[in-house]
Structures are given as C-alpha cells and as structure tokens.
Amino acid sequence: MMMKGGNKVLARSLMTQTLEAVKRKQFEKFHAAASEEQANIERNPYTIFHQALKNCEPVIGLAPILKGGRFYQVPVPLSDRRRRFLAMKWMITECREKKHRRMLMPEKLSKELLEAFHNQGPVVKRKHDLHKMAEANRALAHYRWW
Amino acid sequence: MDSVGTMLKGVASLVSRVRKLDPGHLRLGTQAPQSLAAQLDNQVSFESPRAISCTNENDPAKHEEKHEGLHYNLPLQDVKTVFPHGLPPRYAMQMKTFNEACLMVRKPALELLHYLKNTNFAHPAIRYVLYGEKGTGKTLSLCHIIHFCAKQDWLILHIPDAHLWVKNCRDLLQSTYNKQRFDQPLEASVWLKNFKTTNERFLSQIKIQEKYVWNKRESIEKGSSLGEVVEQGITRVRNATDAVGIVLKELKRQSSLGIFRLLVAVDGVNALWGRTTLKREDKSPIAPEELALIHNLRKMVRNDWNGGAIVLTLSQTGSLFKPRNACLPQELLGKEGFDALDPFIPIQVANYSPKEFESCIQYYMENSWLQHEKAHTEEGKKELLFLSNGNPGQLERLCAYL
Numbered sequence: 001m002m003m004k005g006g007n008k009v010l011a012r013s014l015m016t017q018t019l020e021a022v023k024r025k026q027f028e029k030f031h032a033a034a035s036e037e038q039a040n041i042e043r044n045p046y047t048i049f050h051q052a053l054k055n056c057e058p059v060i061g062l063a064p065i066l067k068g069g070r071f072y073q074v075p076v077p078l079s080d081r082r083r084r085f086l087a088m089k090w091m092i093t094e095c096r097e098k099k100h101r102r103m104l105m106p107e108k109l110s111k112e113l114l115e116a117f118h119n120q121g122p123v124v125k126r127k128h129d130l131h132k133m134a135e136a137n138r139a140l141a142h143y144r145w146w
Numbered sequence: 147m148d149s150v151g152t153m154l155k156g157v158a159s160l161v162s163r164v165r166k167l168d169p170g171h172l173r174l175g176t177q178a179p180q181s182l183a184a185q186l187d188n189q190v191s192f193e194s195p196r197a198i199s200c201t202n203e204n205d206p207a208k209h210e211e212k213h214e215g216l217h218y219n220l221p222l223q224d225v226k227t228v229f230p231h232g233l234p235p236r237y238a239m240q241m242k243t244f245n246e247a248c249l250m251v252r253k254p255a256l257e258l259l260h261y262l263k264n265t266n267f268a269h270p271a272i273r274y275v276l277y278g279e280k281g282t283g284k285t286l287s288l289c290h291i292i293h294f295c296a297k298q299d300w301l302i303l304h305i306p307d308a309h310l311w312v313k314n315c316r317d318l319l320q321s322t323y324n325k326q327r328f329d330q331p332l333e334a335s336v337w338l339k340n341f342k343t344t345n346e347r348f349l350s351q352i353k354i355q356e357k358y359v360w361n362k363r364e365s366i367e368k369g370s371s372l373g374e375v376v377e378q379g380i381t382r383v384r385n386a387t388d389a390v391g392i393v394l395k396e397l398k399r400q401s402s403l404g405i406f407r408l409l410v411a412v413d414g415v416n417a418l419w420g421r422t423t424l425k426r427e428d429k430s431p432i433a434p435e436e437l438a439l440i441h442n443l444r445k446m447v448r449n450d451w452n453g454g455a456i457v458l459t460l461s462q463t464g465s466l467f468k469p470r471n472a473c474l475p476q477e478l479l480g481k482e483g484f485d486a487l488d489p490f491i492p493i494q495v496a497n498y499s500p501k502e503f504e505s506c507i508q509y510y511m512e513n514s515w516l517q518h519e520k521a522h523t524e525e526g527k528k529e530l531l532f533l534s535n536g537n538p539g540q541l542e543r544l545c546a547y548l
Contacts, residue, residue, distance in 0.1 A: 016546070016547040017547075019547040020546040020547045023517065023546070023547070024239070024243050027243045027244075028243070031245055043514065043517050044517035044518070045517065045547065046517070046518065
C-alpha cells in the first residue's frame with residue numbers, strides 16, 4: 001500500500017526512514033526520562049510497529065446489506081487478514097491526507113505509529129468510531145445470513 | 147587504562163578502524179595487543195564492556211598505533227566551538243541521539259597526525275589529500291585532524307564543504323573589488339560567523355598590515371585586529387566576500403611570521419576546479435575562477451607559504467558533473483586541479499578492517515542502538531558485514547533502522 005507505480009525501492013526506503021525516525025524519537029525520550037521509567041520505554045522500532053498496528057485493528061466491521069430496497073449497515077465479523085489490511089490502510093491514508101503540506105511521510109508515519117502504540121491518535125479514534133457504529137446498529141445484526 | 151588496554155588488546159583485536167562518517171560515532175578504539183589470552187578477554191568483557199571499543203585517551207595528540215580502532219570521546223563543549231559547521235549531517239544526528247560525540251581512531255588519521263607532529267614549519271606548507279570510496283570516513287578523519295590541531299592551538303581555517311559554494315547560490319552580486327568576479331554574500335557571511343566561533347582568541351591577537359577601503363565612507367586602518375574585519379563582514383553582508391578575501395590574505399601573509407600555526411582544512415576540494423551550476427543573468431555559465439570566494443581559496447591552497455599545513459578531502463558526493471564511481475584524485479580534480487595541487491601527499495581512506503568493524507558494532511551495542519534481536523548474534527554480524535562490505539557509511543545507514 002505504500003508502493004506507488006511499482007516503486008518498491010522508494011517504498012522500502014520510506015519504511016526504513018520511518019523506523020529510524022521512530023527509533024531516534026524513542027531514544028530521545030529514553031535519555032530524557034528518569035531511570036525508573038527507562039525500563040518502560042520501548043526502543044525496538046519493530047515491536048512498536050507491530051504493536052501499533054495491532055492497536056489499530058478493528059474487531060468488528062460493517063457491511064452494506066440490501067434488504068427491501070434499502071442498504072443497511074450491518075455489523076459483521078472480520079477475518080484476520082481483513083483486519084490487518086484495514087489497520088494498514090487507515091494508517092497510510094491518514095498519513096497521506098491529514099498532514100501539513102511540507103511534512104514528509106516518514107516523519108508523519110513515525111508520529112502516527114508512536115501515537116497508535118500508546119492507543120491515542122486519529123487512527124485508533126477511527127477504529128473506535130467504527131466500533132461505536134457497529135454497536136449502534138446492533139439491532140440489524142440478524143440481517144446477516146452467514 | 148594502559149593495563150586494561152593491554153588486556154583488551156586481545157579483545158580489541160576486533161576493533162575495526164572505522165572512521166566512518168557514521169553520524170555521530172567517531173570512535174576511537176584502542177587496540178590491545180593480541181597477546182592476551184582468551185580467558186582475559188572474557189574477564190575483561192565482564193569488567194568493563196565499554197572499554198572494548200572505547201578508550202579513555204581523549205587527547206588526539208596522544209593517539210598511537212595501539213589506539214587504532216577504538217573510540218574516543220569528544221567533549222560536547224569542544225564540539226560546539228571547534229565544529230560549528232564541520233560535521234556531516236548524519237553524524238550530527240547520531241551525536242544528538244546518543245548525547246555524546248565519539249570518534250574512531252583509524253590508520254589514515256594516525257598517519258596524518260604523525261606527519262603533522264613532525265612538520266617543519268620553516269618549509270612551505272605540505273598538502274595532504276584524503277581520498278577514497280564514498281562513505282569510507284574522509285570527512286570524519288578530517289574532523290579528527292581538526293580536533294587535534296585545535297587542541298594544539300593552531301588557527302583553523304575550515305571550509306566544511308566547498309561544493310556548497312559552487313551550487314545553489316541564491317544571490318550573486320557583481321564584486322565591488324574586481325568587476326569580473328562574483329560575490330556570494332550569504333555563504334561568505336555564514337562562514338565568517340563560524341570562523342569567528344572557532345578562532346575567537348586569535349581574532350584579537352592578529353593585526354592586519356594594510357589599509358583596506360570598503361567604500362567611500364568606510365575603511366579599515368592598518369594595525370586594527372582581524373576581529374574587526376570579521377565583524378564588518380558579518381554586519382555588512384554585501385562586503386562579506388571581500389572580508390573573507392582579506393582574512394585569507396592576511397592569514398597567509400602572517401602565518402610565516404610564526405605567531406600562530408595555520409591549518410587549512412577544505413572538504414570537497416574538487417569543487418575548486420570543476421564546473422559550477424551557477425549562471426549569469428544572461429544564462430551563460432560561470433567558471434569557478436569568476437567566483438571571488440573560490441579564487442581566494444585557490445590562492446590559499448597553493449603552497450607558497452609556510453608555518454602550517456593544508457589538509458584536503460576529495461568528495462564525489464557533492465561534486466558536479468562527475469561520475470558516481472570516480473574516487474581517485476586524478477578523476478575528481480581534473481587535469482587543472484591536479485596540476486595546481488601537484489606535489490601533495492595522498493592518503494587513502496579505506497573501508498573498515500574486521501577489527502574496526504567489530505569495534506563499531508560493539509559501540510552500537512553499548513549504546514543499545516541495534517535493537518533487532520538477530521543483530522546481536524554472530525550470523526547477524528556476518529550479515530551486516532556482508533551487506534555493508536565494511537563501508538562505514540553503509541553500515542551506519544543499515545544499523546539505523548535495525
């Protein structure tokens with residue numbers, strides 16, 4: 001999803017720059033923190049990345065079901081890969097659209113990843129919004145036939 | 147430290163000389179003699195793991211063969227005064243992340259230090275040219291030399307990157323001093339500010355020996371200090387290039403008198419003889435000679451003065467119109483440049499030797515920079531060695547995201 005026009009080299013370099021940015025930010029925090037908190041600060045960029053994406057995965061999704069001429073948004077369970085896909089897609093669209101004009105992708109991505117790691121930030125908010133919609137439409141759940 | 151050093155020799159055999167332009171890691175590793183048994187190695191590694199890749203010897207003057215490959219610490223205060231503008235950007239980032247500046251002692255620098263210690267100041271200044279592949283550590287070697295000279299109280303004339311003066315210049319003014327030449331006020335004033343930070347104490351001691359007239363109303367009298375010329379250049383940006391020219395001329399003239407020793411350090415010296423990307427208003431290209439800054443610098447690099455040394459670095463990275471794999475002096479300087487620099491001592495800066503590589507990895511591990519689990523294993527290290535081919539720059543970039 002990061003790749004555009006098959007430019008894997010660029011996508012790869014953006015990812016490595018993001019990981020480096022995440023690592024440097026965490027090191028800054030580490031050096032600034034007192035020794036008790038130093039054990040809690042995670043500095044491995046890979047664990048941060050995986051944990052952040054896990055925090056962004058929705059548990060339940062909505063599907064449009066046609067019944068009686070109208071489309072109803074019905075809460076539906078999502079498969080594992082669909083969840084991972086949605087987490088990554090949300091993360092990337094968020095970084096592409098909602099950034100300041102001159103901010104670079106690695107910088108913005110690293111910021112979003114760190115926020116998602118702490119369960120804050122716009123992507124996690126979007127996941128919560130989806131959950132709330134699904135909860136609101138709970139009554140329509142029996143429209144699902146699978 | 148010496149006893150520990152000797153003990154570490156066996157362990158330090160892995161110290162690689164990486165003078166890599168690793169952002170932020172200049173490591174000075176001391177190599178302990180390999181005569182020590184492996185048992186001592188184990189003991190040592192538990193007692194003082196930091197000592198394996200670092201040494202306590204922080205004075206570049208005392209760095210010897212046995213310190214080869216180990217990292218030494220540069221006090222941050224020194225870094226601010228001596229290198230206001232000289233460090234490569236990745237190294238500066240590394241310095242910021244680790245809160246310390248560590249440089250590795252490597253053979254090319256040791257060689258240069260040896261020559262500098264034995265220079266005869268009555269003879270004309272000798273030119274040393276550091277050359278090598280991209281990313282091997284030429285700029286950081288230069289920084290090591292500059293630190294040494296700063297400690298020895300030389301006057302340092304450091305141009306961080308000559309390529310910045312021949313490209314991407316916003317305003318080019320026609321020079322007031324000589325109608326054919328062009329001035330670059332921005333670059334000149336920035337350089338003057340940094341020059342002032344580095345050499346504060348000399349500026350009041352050196353007196354200029356000639357009268358210079360800036361314009362109808364302002365002039366500088368004979369006998370006033372160099373500091374005033376620098377101030378004038380910084381405040382009046384229009385005359386900054388001329389101020390630089392005056393500074394260079396006076397320093398060259400007075401270094402032979404013996405009051406101070408002059409070190410001319412230019413990074414990317416091949417910019418002085420190449421082509422520029424700057425154009426006049428009528429879109430015709432400008433040759434480097436027509437830029438006043440370059441013209442004065444060329445005069446500085448000629449060895450017709452004594453009382454100091456000239457250390458130069460070639461660089462393909464910022465160079466204009468040169469192929470990517472050009473790294474030898476003949477290729478990068480061109481015929482004109484090579485002839486101008488002709489009697490010079492070439493010093494090659496190579497990739498990390500296995501010891502230096504180990505030392506570099508050790509330093510990273512001490513600062514817990516390598517967070518990936520597999521990076522700590524033997525196979526991980528072999529992979530890193532293979533991927534970077536011992537190239538300091540590549541290794542640094544690889545380890546950045548691991």
